[in-house]
Amino acid sequence: MTDNDAIYARAYSRALYRSAVERQELDAVVADMKALDAQWKGSVELRRFCKMHHPGNTRSHELLVDGLWGNSFTAPVLVLLRTLSHRDQLEIIPLVIQQFQIRDDHEQHCTHVALAFALQPTEETLEQIRERVAEARGPLMRMQVEVDADLIAGFMITLDDHRIDASLAGRLKRLRMGLRNPGMTV
Amino acid sequence: MNIQLKPDEISALLRRQMQSIDCPIDVMEFGTVLSVGDGIARVDGLSNVMFNELLESENGVAGLALNLEEDVVGVAILDDDTLVREGDIFKRTQRVVSVPVGEALVGRVVDALGRPLDGKGPVISEFTLPVEAFSPSIIERKNVCEPMQTGVLAVDALTPIGRGQRELIIGDRKTGKTTLAIDSILNQATSGVHCFYVAVGQKLSTVASLHQLLEARGAMAYTTIVVANASEPAPLQYLAPYTGCAMAEYWRDRGGHSLVIYDDLTKHAQAYRQMSLLLRRPPGREAFPGDIFYLHSRLLERAAKMSDEKGGGSLTALPIVETLANDISAYIPTNVISITDGQIFLESGLFHTGQRPAINPGISVSRVGGDAQVKAMKQVAGPLRMQLAQYRELEAFMRFSSDLDASTLEQLAVGRSLMRVLRQLPNNPVPVHKQVAALYAGSNKFFAQVPDNRFVDAMRALYESVDNSEDGCAYTARFNANPAMDGELKQLVERVIESALNPYKNQ
Numbered sequence: 117m118t119d120n121d122a123i124y125a126r127a128y129s130r131a132l133y134r135s136a137v138e139r140q141e142l143d144a145v146v147a148d149m150k151a152l153d154a155q156w157k158g159s160v161e162l163r164r165f166c167k168m169h170h171p172g173n174t175r176s177h178e179l180l181v182d183g184l185w186g187n188s189f190t191a192p193v194l195v196l197l198r199t200l201s202h203r204d205q206l207e208i209i210p211l212v213i214q215q216f217q218i219r220d221d222h223e224q225h226c227t228h229v230a231l232a233f234a235l236q237p238t239e240e241t242l243e244q245i246r247e248r249v250a251e252a253r254g255p256l257m258r259m260q261v262e263v264d265a266d267l268i269a270g271f272m273i274t275l276d277d278h279r280i281d282a283s284l285a286g287r288l289k290r291l292r293m294g295l296r297n298p299g300m301t302v
Numbered sequence: 303m304n305i306q307l308k309p310d311e312i313s314a315l316l317r318r319q320m321q322s323i324d325c326p327i328d329v330m331e332f333g334t335v336l337s338v339g340d341g342i343a344r345v346d347g348l349s350n351v352m353f354n355e356l357l358e359s360e361n362g363v364a365g366l367a368l369n370l371e372e373d374v375v376g377v378a379i380l381d382d383d384t385l386v387r388e389g390d391i392f393k394r395t396q397r398v399v400s401v402p403v404g405e406a407l408v409g410r411v412v413d414a415l416g417r418p419l420d421g422k423g424p425v426i427s428e429f430t431l432p433v434e435a436f437s438p439s440i441i442e443r444k445n446v447c448e449p450m451q452t453g454v455l456a457v458d459a460l461t462p463i464g465r466g467q468r469e470l471i472i473g474d475r476k477t478g479k480t481t482l483a484i485d486s487i488l489n490q491a492t493s494g495v496h497c498f499y500v501a502v503g504q505k506l507s508t509v510a511s512l513h514q515l516l517e518a519r520g521a522m523a524y525t526t527i528v529v530a531n532a533s534e535p536a537p538l539q540y541l542a543p544y545t546g547c548a549m550a551e552y553w554r555d556r557g558g559h560s561l562v563i564y565d566d567l568t569k570h571a572q573a574y575r576q577m578s579l580l581l582r583r584p585p586g587r588e589a590f591p592g593d594i595f596y597l598h599s600r601l602l603e604r605a606a607k608m609s610d611e612k613g614g615g616s617l618t619a620l621p622i623v624e625t626l627a628n629d630i631s632a633y634i635p636t637n638v639i640s641i642t643d644g645q646i647f648l649e650s651g652l653f654h655t656g657q658r659p660a661i662n663p664g665i666s667v668s669r670v671g672g673d674a675q676v677k678a679m680k681q682v683a684g685p686l687r688m689q690l691a692q693y694r695e696l697e698a699f700m701r702f703s704s705d706l707d708a709s710t711l712e713q714l715a716v717g718r719s720l721m722r723v724l725r726q727l728p729n730n731p732v733p734v735h736k737q738v739a740a741l742y743a744g745s746n747k748f749f750a751q752v753p754d755n756r757f758v759d760a761m762r763a764l765y766e767s768v769d770n771s772e773d774g775c776a777y778t779a780r781f782n783a784n785p786a787m788d789g790e791l792k793q794l795v796e797r798v799i800e801s802a803l804n805p806y807k808n809q
Contacts, residue, residue, distance in 0.1 A: 122336045123344060126373055277347035279393075281328040290325050293362055 125211035166206035226256035378537035402427035403552035414542040437603035453489030453731020459683035464674030465616035466607025473648030489731035500546035503569030539573035557613030566622035644668035693717020767802035
């Protein structure tokens with residue numbers, strides 16, 4: 117994979133989402149992407165096959181995709197897969213699925229919440245956080261919780277692209293940066 | 303020197319410093335770097351970022367949000383881009399780039415972000431200004447009415463510059479553009495003007511030698527140098543002129559006077575082109591982006607003479623543009639010519655014939671003109687342009703001088719002596735009263751009998767006579783009291799000229 121794969125994946129996911137909305141097949145496409153994700157994670161052979169180079173013309177790539185996935189997916193998803201095959205980019209399928217999921221969550225106002233604690237939090241704490249996020253951002257959310265001893269103490273909450281860093285490690289880092297660059301206004 | 307270290311003092315100092323920067327909880331909006339290369343990072347997230355906002359990475363690398371695309375932000379990295387990796391985080395600072403301004407910058411050499419480069423310690427100023435700012439409105443301005451004496455006779459006579467004016471210095475490489483600009487700085491020793499020299503895309507050795515020259519001549523007492531040399535990333539070269547302008551605006555807005563030299567805007571445009579192409583903005587003519595005009599117009603519009611209600615301060619800009627093969631019809635030169643209030647065109651042909659400064663009076667112009675000259679200079683320099691134009695026309699006939707009539711020969715002689723009067727040594731600015739004396743002598747045929755091989759000595763003697771002789775001191779005092787060429791001043795200057803030049807005339 118190259119550095120530009122993430123950018124390509126975003127472009128493909130954007131185009132797929134728009135196509136699904138225009139054809140009023142969004143739910144079906146979402147289901148197809150989940151199925152594709154399950155296939156990718158469940159099949160080593162599929163992953164290995166998609167990482168190989170497949171030369172050929174447009175028709176041969178159509179046949180390739182039909183041979184792999186047949187008519188099990190909706191038209192927008194099949195077009196996407198044929199395009200990826202033609203451009204020898206089948207290996208970025210997981211990135212496309214990830215970006216599509218993020219886009220769908222964003223459109224559905226589903227907040228990605230990532231919680232990191234220095235110590236294992238209680239259920240009561242998690243429930244309080246869930247309630248506060250629901251008040252601020254709406255009830256739909258995907259929450260990930262992890263315990264990270266590198267935080268030393270405190271916690272860090274990430275809501276989509278906002279972060280609240282109340283950890284001791286973060287505080288020490290800010291102090292270190294401030295002492296290293298005195299008098300700087302940047 | 304023994305320094306007594308007191309642990310209590312050090313710990314108190316550290317505690318104070320830490321209290322000022324301690325932040326128990328940090329709330330930030332951030333984005334994740336998707337890819338980085340060639341000084342540009344593409345960042346995911348930052349959904350509320352503003353255009354031109356300053357961003358900061360976790361390891362202190364600064365960046366500018368320059369491309370706001372649908373779901374990716376193009377960030378120009380202002381430091382070494384090898385410090386940024388995929389997956390790193392850029393957070394919003396919710397402000398534009400600001401630089402320190404004020405007294406703390408005087409005598410310093412700094413980079414485009416105001417960080418010191420001269421090893422004299424940190425620049426600590428209580429004032430900061432954003433590098434991008436609105437230019438003064440019409441109501442806040444006043445007509446340019448005060449002269450900005452450059453000390454270069456050819457400029458002060460033919461293309462006079464006023465405080466608040468933008469005068470372009472344009473020419474090929476090695477024609478004396480920077481020398482002209484440095485002379486302008488050297489001449490501000492007693493004028494109270496704060497000078498800023500912005501070096502964009504130049505060799506550090508060149509900037510170092512300029513710094514040494516200014517230091518040796520005492521000019522660093524009122525000058526600041528902003529450096530974005532050739533090895534700096536393109537975003538810093540792009541920012542440097544705006545940084546210099548912001549530092550000068552501090553004085554302008556407080557009733558003071560400042561002079562900013564942008565050396566040079568051609569390299570500034572090239573750096574901006576590089577950035578724009580890497581940000582995948584659509585290229586236009588000569589691959590420059592579509593807003594290349596706006597890049598320079600918004601910079602130069604900040605030069606102004608402020609109204610009396612706003613303090614009467616001024617910011618004078620001397621942008622420098624390099625041409626190729628004397629082509630002033632190229633893209634960037636024509637852009638900047640249309641923005642500025644005049645141009646000084648330095649010709650390589652004139653330079654190589656020994657006419658230095660190599661100013662072409664035919665196409666050099668100042669749109670402010672006589673409003674930026676003292677009365678005496680206006681009176682003496684008034685006919686100068688016409689005389690030089692006539693001389694240039696007659697130059698072609700010089701090879702047939704034996705066939706020319708007496709009046710034509712006389713015109714040629716006057717023109718030739720005027721051209722020689724306009725020659726000046728580099729880094730040797732001449733005060734205005736001496737310039738007036740020299741031009742008066744040239745225009746009124748006082749040099750007619752001075753042979754060519756003694757001309758330089760005669761000029762030197764004239765300047766020394768103005769400084770040291772009794773008539774010269776009287777002339778200087780009278781000039782300072784009322785710089786108008788009336789009968790008394792004329793008599794004084796003629797006495798000075800005659801006594802200085804007589805020993806050098808052919809007997």
